Amino acid sequence: xxxxxxxxxxxxxxxxxxxxxxxxxxxxxxxxxxxxxxxxxxxxxxxxxxxxxxxxxxxxxxxxxxxxxxxxxxxxxxxxxxxxxxxxxxxxxxxxxxxxxxxxxxxxxxxxxxxxxxxxxxxxxxxxxxxxxxxxxxxxxxxxxxxxxxxxxxxxxxxxxxxxxxxxxxxx
Numbered sequence: 362x363x364x365x366x367x368x369x370x371x372x373x374x375x376x377x378x379x380x381x382x383x384x385x386x387x388x389x390x391x392x393x394x395x396x397x398x399x400x401x402x403x404x405x406x407x408x409x410x411x412x413x414x415x416x417x418x419x420x421x422x423x424x425x426x427x428x429x430x431x432x433x434x435x436x437x438x439x440x441x442x443x444x445x446x447x448x449x450x451x452x453x454x455x456x457x458x459x460x461x462x463x464x465x466x467x468x469x470x471x472x473x474x475x476x477x478x479x480x481x482x483x484x485x486x487x488x489x490x491x492x493x494x495x496x497x498x499x500x501x502x503x504x505x506x507x508x509x510x511x512x513x514x515x516x517x518x519x520x521x522x523x524x525x526x527x528x529x530x531x532x533x
Contacts, residue, residue, distance in 0.1 A: 366407055373411070377419045388419050396429040396452065404430050412437040428452040434461045441467035446506035447489070450475045455489075459496050468497050470506035472521065477505065477513035483520050490521050494528055 380388055399408055416438030427445055431453060434442065445451065445458050450473035462468060471493045476486040493503060503525060
């Protein structure tokens with residue numbers, strides 16, 4: 362296992378070196394850290410050092426169901442976090458996410474995809490969206506964690522856009 366991870370690190374190093382030569386400003390580290398696949402013991406031994414090493418050269422993010430590993434987030438050196446999905450779809454609350462990221466990291470998404478399903482009230486979704494805006498702006502890119510399903514209601518996306526426009530003047 363150690364030899365495999367070392368080979369992955371060498372591959373990562375080559376990819377980071379190549380990425381730094383591109384005329385891009387935003388890079389996405391494709392790791393998917395979750396409670397199920399990246400428990401604290403694995404994260405501490407293998408992932409945290411990797412993220413710290415990569416973040417020194419190429420700032421990036423991670424995502425996933427993360428209550429058990431959220432406490433490590435400040436140590437990663439990452440600039441942003443994507444798809445930390447609040448309850449009831451995910452396993453964490455907005456307050457826990459805010460405590461972990463403080464004012465240092467950008468949060469992407471934060472609106473559980475299940476809130477876009479027909480049996481959830483639009484008002485409930487808008488309350489959550491407003492709470493996320495109040496807690497995380499200016500370090501927020503509000504979106505759907507992880508993606509809207511094929512039966513999700515597009516009208517709810519429009520309602521969130523109107524809310525963002527009304528509060529921040531940024532939708533459009």
